[in-house]
Every structure is written in structure tokens, then in C-alpha cells.
Amino acid sequence: xxxxxxxxxxxxxxxxxxxxxxxxxxxxxxxxxxxxxxxxxxxxxxxxxxxxxxxxxxxxxxxxxxxxxxxxxxxxxxxxxxxxxxxxxxxxxxxxxxxxxxxxxxxxxxxxxxxxxxxxxxxxxxxxxxxxxxxxxxxxxxxxxxxxxxxxxxxxxxxxxxxxxxxxxxxxxxxxxxxxxxxxxxxxxxxxxxxxxxxxxxxxxxxxxxxxxxxxxxxxxxxxxxxxxxxxxxxxxxxxxxxxxxxxxxxxxxxxxxxxxxxxxxxxxxxxxxxxxxxxxxxxxxxxxxxxxxxxxxxxxxxxxxxxxxxxxxxxxxxxxxxxxxxxxxxxxxxxxxxxxxxxxxxxxxxxxxxxxxxxxxxxxxxxxxxxxxxxxxxxxxxxxxxxxxxxxxxxxxxxxxxxxxxxxxxxxxxxxxxxxxxxxxxxxxxxxxxxxxxxxxxxxxxxxxxxxxxxxxxxxxxxxxxxxxxxxxxxxxxxxxxxxxxxxxxxxxxxxxxxxxxxxxxxxxxxxxxxxxxxxxxxxxxxxxxxxxxxxxxxxxxxxxxxxxxxxxxxxxxxxxxxxxxxxxxxxxxxxxxxxxxxxxxxxxxxxxxxxxxxxxxxxxxxxxxxxxxxxxxxxxxxxxxxxxxxxxxxxxxxxxxxxxxxxxxxxxxxxxxxxxxxxxxxxxxxxxxxxxxxxxxxxxxxxxxxxxxxxxxxxxxxxxxxxxxxxxxxxxxxxxxxxxxxxx
Amino acid sequence: xxxxxxxxxxxxxxxxxxxxxxxxxxxxxxxxxxxxxxxxxxxxxxxxxxxxxxxxxxxxxxxxxxxxxxxxxxxxxxxxxxxxxxxxxxxxxxxxxxxxxxxxxxxxxxxxxxxxxxxxxxxxxxxxxxxxxxxxxxxxxxxxxxxxxxxxxxxxxxxxxxxxxxxxxxxxxxxxxxxxxxxxxxxxxxxxxxxxxxxxxxxxxxxxxxxxxxxxxxxx
Numbered sequence: 001x002x003x004x005x006x007x008x009x010x011x012x013x014x015x016x017x018x019x020x021x022x023x024x025x026x027x028x029x030x031x032x033x034x035x036x037x038x039x040x041x042x043x044x045x046x047x048x049x050x051x052x053x054x055x056x057x058x059x060x061x062x063x064x065x066x067x068x069x070x071x072x073x074x075x076x077x078x079x080x081x082x083x084x085x086x087x088x089x090x091x092x093x094x095x096x097x098x099x100x101x102x103x104x105x106x107x108x109x110x111x112x113x114x115x116x117x118x119x120x121x122x123x124x125x126x127x128x129x130x131x132x133x134x135x136x137x138x139x140x141x142x143x144x145x146x147x148x149x150x151x152x153x154x155x156x157x158x159x160x161x162x163x164x165x166x167x168x169x170x171x172x173x174x175x176x177x178x179x180x181x182x183x184x185x186x187x188x189x190x191x192x193x194x195x196x197x198x199x200x201x202x203x204x205x206x207x208x209x210x211x212x213x214x215x216x217x218x219x220x221x222x223x224x225x226x227x228x229x230x231x232x233x234x235x236x237x238x239x240x241x242x243x244x245x246x247x248x249x250x251x252x253x254x255x256x257x258x259x260x261x262x263x264x265x266x267x268x269x270x271x272x273x274x275x276x277x278x279x280x281x282x283x284x285x286x287x288x289x290x291x292x293x294x295x296x297x298x299x300x301x302x303x304x305x306x307x308x309x310x311x312x313x314x315x316x317x318x319x320x321x322x323x324x325x326x327x328x329x330x331x332x333x334x335x336x337x338x339x340x341x342x343x344x345x346x347x348x349x350x351x352x353x354x355x356x357x358x359x360x361x362x363x364x365x366x367x368x369x370x371x372x373x374x375x376x377x378x379x380x381x382x383x384x385x386x387x388x389x390x391x392x393x394x395x396x397x398x399x400x401x402x403x404x405x406x407x408x409x410x411x412x413x414x415x416x417x418x419x420x421x422x423x424x425x426x427x428x429x430x431x432x433x434x435x436x437x438x439x440x441x442x443x444x445x446x447x448x449x450x451x452x453x454x455x456x457x458x459x460x461x462x463x464x465x466x467x468x469x470x471x472x473x474x475x476x477x478x479x480x481x482x483x484x485x486x487x488x489x490x491x492x493x494x495x496x497x498x499x500x501x502x503x504x505x506x507x508x509x510x511x512x513x514x515x516x517x518x519x520x521x522x523x524x525x526x527x528x529x530x531x532x533x534x535x536x537x538x539x540x541x542x543x544x545x546x547x548x549x550x551x552x553x554x555x556x557x558x559x560x561x562x563x564x565x566x567x568x569x570x571x572x573x574x575x576x577x578x579x580x581x582x583x584x585x586x587x588x589x590x591x592x593x594x595x596x597x598x599x600x601x602x603x604x605x606x607x608x609x610x611x612x613x614x615x616x617x618x619x620x621x622x623x624x625x626x627x628x629x630x631x632x633x634x635x636x637x638x639x640x641x642x643x644x645x646x647x648x649x650x651x652x653x654x655x656x657x658x659x660x661x662x663x664x665x666x667x668x669x670x671x672x673x674x675x676x677x678x679x680x681x682x683x684x685x686x687x688x689x690x691x692x693x694x695x696x697x698x699x700x701x702x703x704x705x706x707x708x709x710x711x712x713x714x715x716x717x718x719x720x721x722x723x724x725x726x727x728x729x730x
Numbered sequence: 731x732x733x734x735x736x737x738x739x740x741x742x743x744x745x746x747x748x749x750x751x752x753x754x755x756x757x758x759x760x761x762x763x764x765x766x767x768x769x770x771x772x773x774x775x776x777x778x779x780x781x782x783x784x785x786x787x788x789x790x791x792x793x794x795x796x797x798x799x800x801x802x803x804x805x806x807x808x809x810x811x812x813x814x815x816x817x818x819x820x821x822x823x824x825x826x827x828x829x830x831x832x833x834x835x836x837x838x839x840x841x842x843x844x845x846x847x848x849x850x851x852x853x854x855x856x857x858x859x860x861x862x863x864x865x866x867x868x869x870x871x872x873x874x875x876x877x878x879x880x881x882x883x884x885x886x887x888x889x890x891x892x893x894x895x896x897x898x899x900x901x902x903x904x905x906x907x908x909x910x911x912x913x914x915x916x917x918x919x920x921x922x923x924x925x926x927x928x929x930x931x932x933x934x935x936x937x938x939x940x941x942x943x944x945x946x947x948x949x950x
Contacts, residue, residue, distance in 0.1 A: 155840050159871070160781040162742025246740045246784025338739060423842045423871045425929045428746040442934055556934065 003307050007037040017044035023375055030369050038306045038362040045273035045311055049532055052374035055498040056530045059511045067524040069487055077118040079526025080195055081488045083552050088192040090124035093185035093492040093548040095531035099240040100182040104149025108182050109157040109243035110315055115186040117269040120252050123196040123259050124188025128441045129158050131168040131184045132453045132546040136177030138410050138725055146180055155421040160245035164430050165422035166439025169453055172410045178536030183492040185548040187451055196259055198268040200286035200321045200347050207345040210334055211251045211317040215300035217241050218313025247316040254337040263326030270317040276310045278319040280353055284371030289348035294357040298340040306355055306362035381504035387462040390582035390596025395655040400707035402590045406631055408717035409589045417722035436562050437481040437627055448556040450484035452549050457542035459598030462583050464506045464543055468513025469601040475549035476521050477627045480610040483560045483617035484551025491528040491547055496540020498532045506543040520603035560617045560625040563643035567697035569623050570675035572668050575609045576688035578632045578660020585631045586659035599661050606664040612687045613666050621674050628665035634658035636667045641711050650693035652704040669695055731947050733759040733774040738793040741780035750928035754944035764796040775802055779816030789874050790820030799825050811855050812920045816872055819922035827920045830879030836905025840873035845901035847911055851894045854914055856921050858949050859942040865898050866939035868925040875924040877906040887913055895923055
């Protein structure tokens with residue numbers, strides 16, 4: 001123990017806890033006295049950006065969070081939506097960016113563990129996981145190591161825990177060289193009438209600690225350590241937590257068993273800021289005080305101080321308020337699963353958060369102010385400088401070479417190397433594995449859900465408002481392309497330093513864009529996470545508001561997939577020809593430029609076209625569907641061919657038509673007989689639709705008056721990059 | 731056909747296995763917790779996949795020493811049918827019911843993908859509805875599925891026709907000796923395999939290739 005209870009609070013100590021002088025003054029005023037070191041630690045844990053959302057709260061409040069199917073919006077461990085028949089889907093996405101850069105395996109693993117815990121804390125069994133990963137440029141010396149470690153960590157945790165990982169995103173860009181992004185999403189299934197919340201109820205009830213023991217890992221995880229604290233070897237442990245998926249799997253089963261018994265009154269997982277934040281949240285939400293006796297906390301190491309116990313971020317732990325008459329029963333369930341069970345405190349009517357250790361009061365704080373009433377800032381912001389619309393993007397000299405280059409580029413090539421390390425099948429309910437527009441898992445009978453994560457950071461960088469709209473629209477489109485009704489989203493807002501007005505401007509504009517899209521598409525945000533300060537040496541990441549969406553498929557037999565099904569099927573493009581090459585993959589990969597405005601998003605058109613396509617899928621009129629996004633029509637058709645082994649013969653197309661990334665578009669295929677009916681229906685619905693080619697038995701891509709490329713060659717280019725890069729050949 | 735599925739802490743494919751057994755054979759298996767000392771009266775015991783005890787020691791080593799495994803071992807020697815899949819294969823091998831050992835995949839990465847399996851022996855309780863030499867699709871999902879054994883054991887396994895499944899068409903995902911995907915004991919009462927047939931039995935799974943394996947249980 002290095003920080004004695006009577007440690008003098010100096011301005012340096014305050015600064016090293018990440019508190020600004022005015023925040024500290026506010027804290028002292030709240031207490032009416034100098035805080036103890038434990039109290040300072042608790043305050044730093046609750047009032048940091050990660051836990052308090054102090055820079056983002058003002059703007060988060062403006063986002064649309066309501067809808068007919070929303071059972072629980074933001075503010076709980078995860079969002080909850082109603083999918084009918086008494087079923088509810090519980091889901092959320094959360095970042096673990098900084099730890100994953102320091103220690104990629106454990107950082108990513110505990111990111112997955114944390115988000116799974118958020119979901120089963122609410123009484124749901126996790127049924128799917130996804131992740132959105134962003135790395136630095138491939139040539140950067142750390143990138144390969146980070147990709148290997150993060151992918152291994154995501155798989156290592158999810159596979160052992162036993163949740164199918166059914167999709168995600170992997171991108172590379174130099175702007176992530178110093179700050180990678182690891183955003184993990186979990187989706188769980190619960191009964192709509194058995195959702196568990198964190199709000200404590202009842203005075204004098206036992207507060208129970210469950211799960212793994214508390215160690216010194218992750219101390220300051222939420223605030224980050226500084227020199228004053230780690231000048232002794234003992235404290236130089238990384239602030240990164242260590243994951244144990246085996247214990248988490250046992251914790252899942254024990255929690256669900258205990259919840260089914262009816263003994264649980266309130267439950268909160270110990271995530272960021274561990275015991276501190278879980279206890280404060282339960283008390284503050286329930287208008288109750290909490291008193292903890294740290295002598296009762298199961299510890300993994302000897303001699304832990306109150307300060308260390310309150311700030312530890314050891315994983316796989318839960319806090320519950322239990323029905324006292326069911327204590328024995330609850331204890332038996334946890335012991336059956338080999339987990340710790342300890343009554344560590346009680347609820348009180350004092351509205352104080354009281355920490356006792358070895359007979360001494362270490363902290364005595366007003367609980368509401370620590371939780372709900374953390375500081376809130378209205379950070380200054382400036383409107384982002386927008387890129388002018390690109391006017392000149394020449395055609396490629398060699399179209400075949402351009403296509404092969406794009407298909408095999410780091411951002412467009414197959415992610416098989418990544419997703420084959422994730423168990424995508426466990427549960428026996430997976431209807432679509434990674435590689436399509438969305439992952440799909442069956443709920444029961446014919447009912448299924450589609451899940452997709454999306455954002456195009458280069459669009460958001462060029463125009464945060466349009467880019468924000470696009471992220472939501474693309475997620476909506478990907479779900480629609482499987483035949484799902486998009487229901488709701490979770491968001492993971494990754495940005496740079498909010499104290500810089502231009503970064504705050506990106507944030508504000510992106511939120512406005514996201515909100516507009518959510519409103520028009522009736523696609524509310526029910527949970528989310530904000531990750532700011534993703535910045536190194538004054539250079540922020542590309543603004544990356546990752547969106548994770550859920551859609552409902554009433555009849556999984558009618559689900560659409562991207563693979564061509566039959567030779568001679570007609571290839572139709574919905575939404576008109578491509579024209580827009582600003583910020584396109586073509587521009588970057590073939591012309592070597594990242595310029596121009598991103599494609600604008602017409603949300604009304606998005607809805608019209610999407611509803612039309614979904615109608616065709618539900619009626620069984622189409623054989624394959626794929627959304628048009630990165631790489632435009634050309635890449636969409638090529639992906640459909642590669643997924644099937646069939647070829648395509650395309651009409652004469654300009655390079656804008658082949659590679660333009662205009663929004664609200666899909667490629668669909670149908671039998672020639674059906675195609676005529678679809679064309680008529682499109683005209684009636686006011687949807688732009690034209691035939692762009694035919695599916696061929698011969699596995700070759702042919703473009704009229706242009707090159708022919710065998711699907712085998714396309715696959716070699718597409719599948720080749722990732723394994724070659726990871727083995728060090730590139 | 732009465733069956734039991736054994737559950738250890740960290741096992742996670744027991745639901746998949748129970749669903750497949752119930753869907754194909756029509757009877758619901760009983761779940762048996764690892765601390766139990768005696769099996770219920772059943773025709774078949776399945777040790778399913780997962781990460782028993784986190785695979786933190788050698789995979790399967792801790793589960794192999796669980797109370798229930800004593801009874802499974804004793805009854806298997808008397809002819810009770812035992813099927814171990816993935817972690818279950820590792821567990822029954824650690825328990826000495828099958829020879830050899832499963833080690834880290836050759837490329838050191840976990841792998842989840844569809845492979846081709848050749849049915850080498852169709853005279854077993856799990857393959858009697860298949861043609862000898864038939865090739866079926868089946869998924870794998872493991873990090874330690876690389877089967878190895880000493881030369882003498884390998885020779886015996888091959889000579890005695892005890893390799894039940896072999897990876898075919900160049901799809902060996904883990905570097906296993908002789909492309910071995912599944913083996914049986916001398917009497918044929920115990921079968922262990924790395925792939926997951928329980929994940930390929932209904933149209934939702936894309937193919938139904940492994941359904942006949944479960945149908946075989948009805949004939950046995």
C-alpha cells in the first residue's frame with residue numbers, strides 16, 4: 001500500500017487523477033471538506049469522460065431514442081427492443097480502443113467480455129456478437145501485430161464464452177496508426193417481461209458481490225495512471241484488465257439461473273470503474289444510499305487498500321441487490337458454478353455512498369451527485385470545413401487492372417482470415433455467416449434477426465453530417481438487403497479530443513446527421529458508447545461513429561443472400577446509375593486520391609428503394625440481393641459472383657457507373673419472367689430500375705466492350721491479400 | 731434411443747448437441763452435470779464441445795478427472811456407446827478412452843470453417859446410415875484439433891479400420907496425422923471426432939449432410 005488513508009491531497013495528485021481544478025473545487029464544495037484519497041479516486045472514476053459523458057451528454061440528449069418497439073432506450077446496461085411473441089432483443093456496442101492498442105489480445109478480449117456482460121446483466125442470453133475494427137495503414141510497423149492480437153483476442157474470448165460472431169468490419173487507414181478502434185457489439189435474447197435493471201429498490205437489503213475475485217488489474221483503467229502512482233514496481237502493472245472467458249461463461253449461467261429463481265431485485269455488472277460505478281449507479285438510480293464493507297470483498301491479492309478495491313477493473317464481476325429470503329438459494333447457485341458470492345453491504349435511506357474498511361470509514365459521499373450529477377460541458381465547436389464536390393475523376397487506363405487492384409486492396413479484400421478465427425456457428429441458429437450484407441441468427445421457428453455494423457469514416461471526415469447520415473443509412477440498407485425490417489440501432493461514437501473545437505464540430509455534425517437518418521428511417525438509437533480523445537500527437541482519428549443495427553426477419557426461409565443462384569437470371573440495379581466518385585474506393589485505390597464530398601444521402605429515396613426491395617424479398621420474387629456501397633455496382637456484382645461461382649455478363653458501363661458510390665442502391669437478381677413483373681412494379685412505385693446484366697453459367701465477369709476476368713482470378717486477388725499480409729509476405 | 735449429454739463448466743455446445751439429438755432421433759436427451767457420480771440408464775452418452783475449465787490446462791485434462799467420467803469410463807469398457815465431439819473428443823482422449831492426443835492446430839489459429847469429411851468406416855453406431863467412402867460437408871470450430879499419436883498406434887488405428895472420419899479433398903484444417911478427423915476404440919463403443927455434425931442437420935445450416943449420422947443412432 002502506497003497511498004495511505006491520510007495522504008495529503010495536492011494539486012498534482014488531483015491532476016494525476018484527471019480532474020480539472022474547477023472540477024476538484026466542485027467536488028470539495030459538494031463534500032464541504034477535503035476528500036480522502038479513496039474519495040478522490042471514486043470521484044475521478046465517476047467524473048472522467050468515459051463514465052460521465054461530460055462532453056457528449058448535451059448532444060446525446062438530442063438523439064432519437066423512442067419507437068413503438070423500444071422497451072428500454074439509453075441509460076441502462078444495454079438497449080432493449082420488442083420483437084414480438086414476448087421476445088426481446090437486448091444489445092449494445094462498446095469501445096475498448098485504448099487498452100487494445102497497449103495490449104491487443106487482452107484489450108480486445110475484455111472488450112468482448114464487457115459487452116457480453118452488459119447484455120446478460122439484463123437477463124438475456126447472448127445469441128450473436130459483432131465487432132468493428134479499425135487499424136493503421138498496413139505498412140505501419142505496429143499494424144500487423146495489432147491485427148493479429150486483436151483478432152486473436154476477440155476470438156479467444158467469444159469462442160470460449162460460446163457466442164457466435166456473425167460479422168463485423170475491418171478497415172485500415174493511416175489516421176488510426178496511433179489509435180486503433182476496437183468496437184464490440186453483443187446481442188442477447190430475453191423474455192420481454194423478464195428484463196433486469198440496475199435500479200436498486202428497498203432499504204436494508206443485502207448488496208451481493210458475485211463472480212471473480214478483485215485484483216489489482218485495471219486500476220485507473222478509466223482515468224489512466226500517472227507517474228506519481230506508479231513509481232514503485234508493485235504499481236507498474238498495466239492498466240489493462242485481464243479477461244477470463246471461462247469464468248464469464250460460468251457467470252452467465254449462474255446469473256440466468258438466479259434470475260429465473262426470482263431472487264434478483266437489481267443487478268449491475270462491474271465494468272469501467274468497477275465496484276465504484278456499479279454501486280453508485282444502483283444506488284443513484286434507486287434513490288437509495290449504499291454502504292459497503294470492503295473487508296467482505298473477495299480479493300485475489302493480499303493487502304489491497306480501499307482505494308485499490310474501489311478502482312480495480314478486474315473482470316467477470318457483478319453486483320446485485322437480492323431478496324434477503326433467497327440468500328441461501330442464491331449462494332448455492334453461485335457455488336455450483338465455482339464463483340464467489342459475498343454479501344458486501346446493504347442499501348440505506350441516507351442517499352450516501354459509504355465505504356468502510358477495517359472498521360474505518362474510507363469514504364462518505366453523496367451518491368446522487370456522484371452518479372447523475374457529474375459535470376456537464378457545452379464544449380465550443382466550429383462547423384467542419386467541407387470538401388468541394390469532386391469534378392474530375394478520369395477513367396482508368398486499364399479497367400481489368402483497376403478491378404483486380406480494388407478487389408484485392410486492403411479495405412476491399414476478403415476478411416476470411418479474420419472471421420474464420422471466430423466461431424460463427426455455435427448455437428445452431430446461424431443463418432448467415434460473415435461475408436454477406438448482414439449476419440443472421442434464428443430466434444425460433446422461422447423468426448430471425450439480422451445484425452450489421454457500419455460506418456464509412458472517410459465520408460464522415462469529408463462531411464460529418466452527410467457521413468453520419470450515411471452510416472445509419474448503410475446499416476438500414478444492409479439489414480433490408482437480407483429481407484429484414486430494420487428496428488433499432490446502437491452507436492459507438494469514436495472521435496478525437498473534444499476540447500478542440502474542430503473535433504467537437506465533427507462530433508456535433510455527425511450526431512445531427514445520425515439523428516436525421518434515425519428520424520426519417522424510424523430507426524431509433526437504444527444504446528451506445530462514446531469514445532473521445534482517440535488522438536496521438538495532436539492528430540485525431542478519422543471520425544468514426546460506428547452503427548450497429550438490428551432487423552427482424554419474420555420468415556427466415558425468405559431471407560435473401562448475396563450469392564447468384566441461377567444462370568440466366570437477370571441482374572437489375574435498383575436506385576439508378578452511379579455518378580459520384582468523390583471519396584470513393586475507386587478514387588483512392590486507382591487514382592490514389594482521397595478527395596471530394598462524400599455521396600449525399602437522400603433519406604426519403606433510401607426508404608422508398610429499401611421498402612421496394614424488402615417487398616420483393618418477402619414476396620419471394622428475387623434470387624439474390626446485395627447493397628451497393630464501397631466500390632459501387634462493379635464490386636457488388638463481383639462479390640455476388642465470387643460468393644456463388646457463377647459469372648456475370650454486364651452491359652456497357654462507364655467508370656462512374658461501375659464504381660460510383662451513390663447511395664440508396666441495390667443489385668438484385670430474378671428469373672427473366674419475374675424480372676418483367678419487377679420492372680413494372682418499380683415503375684409503379686417510382687423506383688429507378690434497369691437491367692445491368694445477366695448471370696452466366698460460365699464463371700467469368702464480362703463487361704460489354706470491356707475486359708473479361710475469370711471468377712477464379714477475382715477470387716485469387718480477393719482472398720490473397722489478407723493471408724499474405726499477415727504472414728509477412730507483403 | 732435414450733441419450734445423455736454431459737456438461738462440465740465451460741462446455742458451450744451442449745445445447746447444439748441436445749437440439750440435434752432431439753430433432754433427429756425424436757427423444758430429448760438428459761443433461762448430466764459433471765459432479766454426478768452415476769449416469770442415468772441410457773443407450774448413448776455424448777460429451778459435447780466447448781472449453782471445459784477454459785482449456786487453461788491441457789484441453790480436456792481437468793474434465794477427464796471429473797466424478798462423472800469415472801462412471802463413463804467404467805460403462806464404456808462394458809460397451810456403453812460414447813460419442814465425444816470437439817472438446818468432448820479431447821476429454822475422452824484425456825480420460826484414456828481413445829488413444830493419442832489433440833494438440834494446437836498447425837498454424838496456431840482457431841479455425842471455424844466447412845471441411846469435407848470422408849466416411850472411412852460405416853460399420854459404427856454413428857455412421858451406419860452412410861456409404862463407405864461417402865464425402866460430406868461438416869463444420870469445424872477448434873484451436874486444438876491436430877490429432878497425433880505414436881507410429882505404432884497410428885499403424886494399429888489404420889490396420890484395424892478405426893479411423894472413422896478423415897478430412898478429404900485437401901481440407902485438413904489443423905495438420906492432423908493422416909488427415910484423421912475421428913477415431914474409435916477397439917470395440918467400436920467409443921467414437922471421438924473434432925468436427926461438429928450437430929451444426930449441419932437442417933436447411934437453416936445451409937446443408938443437411940450430417941443428419942444421417944444422427945439417424946444412424948436409431949439403427950444402432
